[in-house]
Amino acid sequence: MVELSVTLLSLILLLALTFLRRKSPPPTLRPIPALIRLYRAIGLSVEDGSRLHVSLGRGGLLSGRGGASLAGLAMLRYLTERTSASDKPPVATAGDPALAVLTQDTLKAGYEAANAEDLYQPTTGRLSGPTPFSFVAGAMPVVRDENVSANVLMGDFGPEIALVTEAAERSDVPTLGGTDDLPAQAVLYAAAQEPLIGEELFAAGAYLGAGPSHAASLTVQDILRWALILFLLGGAALKMLGVI
Amino acid sequence: MKYVSAFFAIAFGLLVLAGYFVPALEPLQALLISWAGILLAVASLIGVFNLITVHGEKIRSREKNSGYSSLLLVSLVLTFLLGLALGPSHPVMQGVVESVILPVEASLMAILSVTLLYAAIRLLRRRVDVMSVIFLLTVLAVLVWSLALPPYGELALFGNTLRPWLTQVLALGGARGILIGVALGALTTGLRVLLAFDRPYGGK
Numbered sequence: 001m002v003e004l005s006v007t008l009l010s011l012i013l014l015l016a017l018t019f020l021r022r023k024s025p026p027p028t029l030r031p032i033p034a035l036i037r038l039y040r041a042i043g044l045s046v047e048d049g050s051r052l053h054v055s056l057g058r059g060g061l062l063s064g065r066g067g068a069s070l071a072g073l074a075m076l077r078y079l080t081e082r083t084s085a086s087d088k089p090p091v092a093t094a095g096d097p098a099l100a101v102l103t104q105d106t107l108k109a110g111y112e113a114a115n116a117e118d119l120y121q122p123t124t125g126r127l128s129g130p131t132p133f134s135f136v137a138g139a140m141p142v143v144r145d146e147n148v149s150a151n152v153l154m155g156d157f158g159p160e161i162a163l164v165t166e167a168a169e170r171s172d173v174p175t176l177g178g179t180d181d182l183p184a185q186a187v188l189y190a191a192a193q194e195p196l197i198g199e200e201l202f203a204a205g206a207y208l209g210a211g212p213s214h215a216a217s218l219t220v221q222d223i224l225r226w227a228l229i230l231f232l233l234g235g236a237a238l239k240m241l242g243v244i
Numbered sequence: 245m246k247y248v249s250a251f252f253a254i255a256f257g258l259l260v261l262a263g264y265f266v267p268a269l270e271p272l273q274a275l276l277i278s279w280a281g282i283l284l285a286v287a288s289l290i291g292v293f294n295l296i297t298v299h300g301e302k303i304r305s306r307e308k309n310s311g312y313s314s315l316l317l318v319s320l321v322l323t324f325l326l327g328l329a330l331g332p333s334h335p336v337m338q339g340v341v342e343s344v345i346l347p348v349e350a351s352l353m354a355i356l357s358v359t360l361l362y363a364a365i366r367l368l369r370r371r372v373d374v375m376s377v378i379f380l381l382t383v384l385a386v387l388v389w390s391l392a393l394p395p396y397g398e399l400a401l402f403g404n405t406l407r408p409w410l411t412q413v414l415a416l417g418g419a420r421g422i423l424i425g426v427a428l429g430a431l432t433t434g435l436r437v438l439l440a441f442d443r444p445y446g447g448k
Binding site (some may be wrong): 010 | 288293298352355356433436
């Protein structure tokens with residue numbers, strides 16, 4: 001019952017806030033340095049004819065890790081639309097076959113949205129490997145050999161992602177990384193130039209102006225977070241008073 | 245076409261979601277998820293073709309390090325043919341897994357440990373701030389306090405008091421906070437897809 005209530009409340013809030021935000025100016029958000037630098041990297045990639053590498057990890061869509069993969073796909077869509085006119089199109093790698101298929105579809109949709117369908121190349125969306133280590137082994141050469149100007153790692157990764165950040169470091173390529181996996185977050189904090197911590201992974205769209213629904217979902221998260229904080233504090237207070 | 249795909253995605257997404265809350269819809273939910281499982285198996289096959297296309301293109305255009313692509317394709321074809329002829333449980337196929345794939349992954353794991361150590365050292369050069377110092381001090385403290393000093397064994401104050409407090413109170417509290425944030429983010433992201441605000445299945 002609680003799960004249904006939270007889901008319905010989120011659904012109603014998301015719909016209402018998206019509708020309200022359609023014509024309002026973009027909200028003021030606290031600065032996240034990683035996303036400000038990503039914004040610059042997009043411009044740089046278009047100007048100097050290099051490409052972005054977007055890696056979406058290995059979170060299967062039928063697993064509980066699918067949320068991070070969906071956030072990565074939304075980011076890929078945004079980046080494709082912005083850089084489709086570049087000499088070198090963005091290249092995306094995934095470690096799950098279904099995610100790789102969606103990667104290709106998202107890239108194609110991004111080109112169509114930018115009216116550049118002719119420039120779409122199916123080989124830019126890749127399954128780099130179906131197991132954790134084969135996935136990073138397949139992603140490392142992309143960073144090293146394909147004239148990449150920035151690495152965007154957004155999705156479900158394990159600690160093995162450090163091998164990709166190391167390959168980027170050796171090629172002098174900046175890396176922005178965010179994941180839903182706690183050990184991998186610790187690894188990215190140490191290994192990536194621009195780590196995204198916790199839910200910042202899901203906030204990227206709002207920061208890059210991907211649409212009113214992204215800004216609305218940030219507000220919904222804040223409302224739910226405050227409700228949870230009040231619930232936890234209330235529970236602790238009642239416990240201390242001996243009510244429960 | 246884009247409306248048709250959005251309609252099916254929303255309709256089936258809502259049905260699967262409703263299956264978690266309405267017991268009468270559970271059989272339908274299970275059926276839809278089993279269909280998705282079959283589609284995932286087909287996606288694996290498409291993924292292998294994608295791998296062949298990408299590496300075939302690298303060889304054809306003589307890209308840098310395309311020798312590795314040739315090696316990958318030859319290995320893939322040989323393993324596939326062997327698997328078809330002998331079956332996946334044949335000793336030869338088991339040998340391929342145990343003598344090639346497992347050692348390679350173990351080697352990558354070993355490289356990973358060195359890479360992580362190097363990344364931790366490099367962190368102070370790249371980002372000198374309070375959080376980085378706290379991060380490294382915490383890592384060092386937990387590592388050192390986990391060691392048993394030869395003449396004394398594990399130090400009581402560190403082993404019984406400080407380390408559990410650090411890992412079970414501070415770190416666990418922080419981890420739960422991060423996980424709550426991630427869960428809320430995943431919830432709203434899923435709902436955005438369900439409402440077709442984000443469409444990873446294509447369409448403008």
